[in-house]
Amino acid sequence: MSTTTPRAGTTGTTRPTRTTLEESAMTTTARPGTETAYPPQIDAVGALPFSRLLRTELRKLIDTRAGRWLVVAILVITALSMGVTLWLNRETGTGMLGLMLAANIPQALLIPILGVMTAANEWGQRTALITFTQEPRRLRVMAAKTLAAVLLGLGVLLVTTLLAAAAHTVSVSAAGGGEVDAWLGWPLTVNLLVLQTIGVLMGVAFGALFLNVPVGIVAYFLVPMLSPLLFLTTAWLRENSAWLDMSVAQGALLGDEWATGEQWAQVGTTSALWILLPLAVGFWRVARREVK
Amino acid sequence: MIQIENLTRRYGGFTAVDDITFTARPGRVTGFLGPNGAGKSTAMRMMVGLTTPSSGTALVLGRPYRALPTPTRHVGAMLDATAQHAGRTGRETLNLAAVMAGRGRRDVDAALERVGLTSREAERRVGNYSLGMRQRLGLAGALIGDPQVLVLDEPANGLDPAGIRWMRGLLRDFAAEGGTVLLSSHLLHEVEQIAQDLVMIGRGRIVAQGTKEELLQAGGTLVRSPDLAGLGTALERDGHEVTLRAEGDLRTTATAEEVARLALAAQLLVTELRTAGGSGLEEMFLQLTAADARETGAEGVAA
Numbered sequence: 001m002s003t004t005t006p007r008a009g010t011t012g013t014t015r016p017t018r019t020t021l022e023e024s025a026m027t028t029t030a031r032p033g034t035e036t037a038y039p040p041q042i043d044a045v046g047a048l049p050f051s052r053l054l055r056t057e058l059r060k061l062i063d064t065r066a067g068r069w070l071v072v073a074i075l076v077i078t079a080l081s082m083g084v085t086l087w088l089n090r091e092t093g094t095g096m097l098g099l100m101l102a103a104n105i106p107q108a109l110l111i112p113i114l115g116v117m118t119a120a121n122e123w124g125q126r127t128a129l130i131t132f133t134q135e136p137r138r139l140r141v142m143a144a145k146t147l148a149a150v151l152l153g154l155g156v157l158l159v160t161t162l163l164a165a166a167a168h169t170v171s172v173s174a175a176g177g178g179e180v181d182a183w184l185g186w187p188l189t190v191n192l193l194v195l196q197t198i199g200v201l202m203g204v205a206f207g208a209l210f211l212n213v214p215v216g217i218v219a220y221f222l223v224p225m226l227s228p229l230l231f232l233t234t235a236w237l238r239e240n241s242a243w244l245d246m247s248v249a250q251g252a253l254l255g256d257e258w259a260t261g262e263q264w265a266q267v268g269t270t271s272a273l274w275i276l277l278p279l280a281v282g283f284w285r286v287a288r289r290e291v292k
Numbered sequence: 293m294i295q296i297e298n299l300t301r302r303y304g305g306f307t308a309v310d311d312i313t314f315t316a317r318p319g320r321v322t323g324f325l326g327p328n329g330a331g332k333s334t335a336m337r338m339m340v341g342l343t344t345p346s347s348g349t350a351l352v353l354g355r356p357y358r359a360l361p362t363p364t365r366h367v368g369a370m371l372d373a374t375a376q377h378a379g380r381t382g383r384e385t386l387n388l389a390a391v392m393a394g395r396g397r398r399d400v401d402a403a404l405e406r407v408g409l410t411s412r413e414a415e416r417r418v419g420n421y422s423l424g425m426r427q428r429l430g431l432a433g434a435l436i437g438d439p440q441v442l443v444l445d446e447p448a449n450g451l452d453p454a455g456i457r458w459m460r461g462l463l464r465d466f467a468a469e470g471g472t473v474l475l476s477s478h479l480l481h482e483v484e485q486i487a488q489d490l491v492m493i494g495r496g497r498i499v500a501q502g503t504k505e506e507l508l509q510a511g512g513t514l515v516r517s518p519d520l521a522g523l524g525t526a527l528e529r530d531g532h533e534v535t536l537r538a539e540g541d542l543r544t545t546a547t548a549e550e551v552a553r554l555a556l557a558a559q560l561l562v563t564e565l566r567t568a569g570g571s572g573l574e575e576m577f578l579q580l581t582a583a584d585a586r587e588t589g590a591e592g593v594a595a
Contacts, residue, residue: 042366053392065417129342133357133364133367137358290337292337
């Protein structure tokens with residue numbers, strides 16, 4: 001549909017503007033005759049909905065060559081590592097647990113890179129200049145980025161599970177007909193969901209902390225490698241490393257049994273230290289930083 | 293409409309933008325002119341909420357930019373044409389802008405057409421674009437929300453003469469339809485061609501502003517006469533300022549008509565009489581740049 005909308009400050013001229021049904025309806029409901037310091041059209045346009053931000057950020061994750069290839073690489077490497085597991089267990093057939101754990105090794109390394117990229121690459125490519133003029137509420141953008149990365153990470157997990165189910169079916173029938181059981185069980189399902197989410201969030205946190213993709217990735221790789229050294233320095237740290245060392249705490253989730261309450265608490269404290277803290281500092285930086 | 297009041301931005305002891313006040317009016321193209329490093333970009337970033345002012349206000353359409361709902365529907369900004377993701381295609385860049393503005397695929401096509409990017413060019417990655425193409429793409433992104441206000445930082449940079457002429461037409465049309473255009477440049481003749489109002493800034497401060505005609509008039513009148521001394525005396529007696537120029541003529545604050553009347557009354561021969569026009573503005577601009585004594589400033593004028 002096409003209507004004619006008068007423009008602000010127009011000196012008697014109007015020009016046809018495409019207007020959506022919704023907007024023209026809103027224009028007519030705008031209080032006529034009320035004197036405002038600004039043209040009424042401003043209120044005829046609604047605020048930017050979060051769904052739009054989320055859509056944009058999801059799209060940005062995979063609309064560049066780097067992003068697309070990262071997702072493809074993750075899936076290919078996942079399939080390869082499952083293939084190795086299938087081959088090693090070709091006599092007996094491979095269960096879902098073994099396949100999912102095989103997939104988890106490369107994914108735990110690569111999935112967080114998605115998070116680093118979404119949080120940091122706008123500062124390297126300087127598209128932050130555009131993004132934050134489109135939505136000046138920067139933390140809203142960061143929330144959308146975080147959610148988008150988590151959703152993509154969980155999407156990858158879903159594809160991984162489907163791959164594993166297919167691999168499991170093939171391997172069982174090739175090994176001479178055992179029972180096909182593609183259900184992961186609740187404990188493993190929950191554990192994998194938590195691990196994947198934590199991994200993505202850690203990437204986002206490190207990306208936001210450094211606002212630089214290479215530095216974020218390097219830091220994300222180095223921190224889990226170097227932090228155990230730190231935890232060896234004193235007896236107290238050694239004894240309590242499960243409360244501080246992320247890889248120790250997450251070890252409890254790498255299985256198909258429920259973690260104990262204490263183990264969950266350790267996942268909580270390590271996540272607070274290695275995810276929430278850098279995430280908070282990073283978001284604070286984004287909110288404050290001058291965009292150039 | 294863009295209203296800037298006492299806008300200031302300090303970085304430590306350095307004042308990048310120093311208490312500037314001006315208004316960019318609807319229906320007009322306002323040129324924001326100054327040498328490199330004068331504070332134009334910092335001021336423009338403050339207008340669109342990317343930089344927080346140390347003091348003062350910048351209102352766009354009567355509101356702070358950050359208080360606009362879906363700002364790209366009201367204000368189109370292009371602050372740096374090179375700030376595009378090199379790995380995205382031109383079309384995808386616009387698709388993202390369209391989603392954020394709540395616009396559709398047809399608006400992307402329309403914007404591409406409006407800035408003269410072919411669909412084949414739009415499928416190429418921005419990394420392969422020339423600066424001129426990036427300027428066009430950036431302008432398309434600014435236009436996609438069908439805004440009433442355009443804020444453009446050095447939009448003519450990298451455009452060839454035909455491109456500059458095209459942009460002049462586009463911005464003039466935009467303003468003629470009631471839109472507000474604020475564009476910055478470090479090239480005087482470029483702004484002179486496009487803008488109707490001028491704001492000249494140097495080292496963070498506004499040094500001159502007004503309509504182009506006013507500022508051109510401020511350059512004064514140039515007169516040539518066999519009896520320059522006599523003419524000069526006559527003008528000074530009438531209360532006008534007079535400066536003898538090395539070119540062998542004199543510059544005066546009197547209008548051409550006043551000069552002609554005085555010359556007639558004093559029975560003096562006048563061989564040339566014209567308004568100084570752009571040369572006055574240019575001199576002011578060059579002084580501004582020279583006073584800056586900066587490498588970047590000097591390059592800016594030479595470019």
